[in-house]
Amino acid sequence: MKPTQPILAVTDFSPLARHAAERAARLAHETGAPLTLMHVMRGGALHNLRQWLGTSHPLATQLEADAQQQLDQLAADLHTARHVSARTVLASGSVLDEIGQKAEALNAALLVLGARGEGFLRRQVLGTTSERLLRRTTRPVLVVRQTPHAAYRxxxxxxxxxxxxxxxxxxxxxxxxxxxxxxxxxxxxxxxxxxxxxxxxxxxxxxxxxxxxxxxxxxxxxxxxxxxxxxxxxxxxxxxxxxxxxxxxxxxxxxxxxxxxxxxxxxxxxxxxxxxxxxxxxxxxxxxxxxxxxx
The missing domain is CATH 3.40.50.620 (HUPs)
Known part of the structure; x- marks a missing residue:
């Protein structure tokens, strides 16, 4: 990967998504590529929540704050373990659209995600949504299953x-x-x-x-x-x-x-x-x- 092209790691905070983020950080350290960590909150779910509870209810804002805190903590953990400074991006909306738009905006050299996750990422990788993601992107996609103890051998x-x-x-x-x-x-x-x-x-x-x-x-x-x-x-x-x-x-x-x-x-x-x-x-x-x- 060219050092100027970043790696985009998508996480839903599940254990395998964490493995994916750790692998992405290892690759970023090895290649000198910038690393971006991204979490997408499903826009439809947030919209429904605001409709049910009212637009002024603090729960939706708290959910976003919690997600951002988890992203920041993950970035801090990766910095400690791999000496890589990761930028964090919290988005809401269509998962595929948000990932695709961010990958294009960054001109990402690689998309990294876990093999199985919680919520949307489980469907991303094992269902038809994964096929749609891989069909529409022109970026290489790395699907991570293993704990990244070392570089690929x-x-x-x-x-x-x-x-x-x-x-x-x-x-x-x-x-x-x-x-x-x-x-x-x-x-x-x-x-x-x-x-x-x-x-x-x-x-x-x-x-x-x-x-x-x-x-x-x-x-x-x-x-x-x-x-x-x-x-x-x-x-x-x-x-x-x-x-x-x-x-x-x-x-x-x-x-x-x-x-x-x-x-x-x-x-x-x-x-x-x-x-x-x-x-x-x-x-x-x-x-x-x-x-x-x-x-």
Whole structure:
């Protein structure tokens, strides 16, 4: 990340949102990027509260004051732990709109949020609202699950060899510049079930399988060469099977602490966030997930 571009961490004060803020502070310290902590109070809920209790009732004002106090305390804690001075922003309104507008106003290099939260952030990450947020933003989004004890060590980068794969790798190297990279690709024999059903000889199908594996190996090595990765910086991980399931298996088997996915797949019209791969990793993976949204 460019030092002039800030990191925007969104919090609802839940435990995992705190992990996200701590990860954002660690990244800000490592890169020199400014850090902004943001909390959004749902405008509709505040409006209803004022209607029920009256516009002059002090409760709504007290809720805002309490939220600001929690933001300030979080910023103070991060300053003590990570020696980072964070700016705080308290907003009210549509959660997605407020986050998007603030990210644009800051020209944020990265959005950071917890994997599961309380209230709106739980729906943000695990429901359709998350897909809308990731679809509409052009900023990379880091979804944090783990307590950030250290910088990222091993990063699994999912490749489909589309133009967005290079962008995903670039984002991974900015967020985890010193991590060892695992370049992951899951290949499958095209129409294998139909080939079996059509009575194609198993030896012929196995030949196709070996061809698919060889092509995947060649593509991964060509990708690493085009990205100018040096020996020792990376390793291939080429497996057969469903990308969602195999990726989740390999993140654990290879002791990775971050998975990086591109927002788009082979086609410009294909959005993996509307399919199974990214959705599966966000919902079922066990490590942090970084989604590159840029084309």
């Amino acid at each position: 091993r990063v699994l980068v999912a490749l489909d060899f589309s133009p967005w794969s290079l962008q995903a790798l670039a984002v991974a190297r900015r967020v985890a510049p010193h991590a060892h990279l695992v370049l992951f690709n899951a290949f499958q024999v095209p129409f294998e079930e139909k080939l079996h059903f059509a009575g194609v000889d198993p030896t012929t199908i196995e030949h196709y399988r070996q061809q698919a594996r060889t092509q995947a190996v060649q593509q991964v090595h060509a990708f690493a060469a085009s990205a100018r990765l040096k020996s020792g910086q990376w390793e291939p991980c080429i497996v057969e099977g469903d990308p969602s399931l195999r990726m989740a298996q390999q993140e654990l088997a290879l002791d990775c602490d971050l998975v990086v996915l591109g927002k788009h797949g082979q086609s410009a019209a294909e959005d993996l966030l509307l399919g199974s791969v990214t959705q599966h990793m966000l919902a079922e993976g066990s490590v942090d997930v970084l989604v590159s949204t840029a084309r």
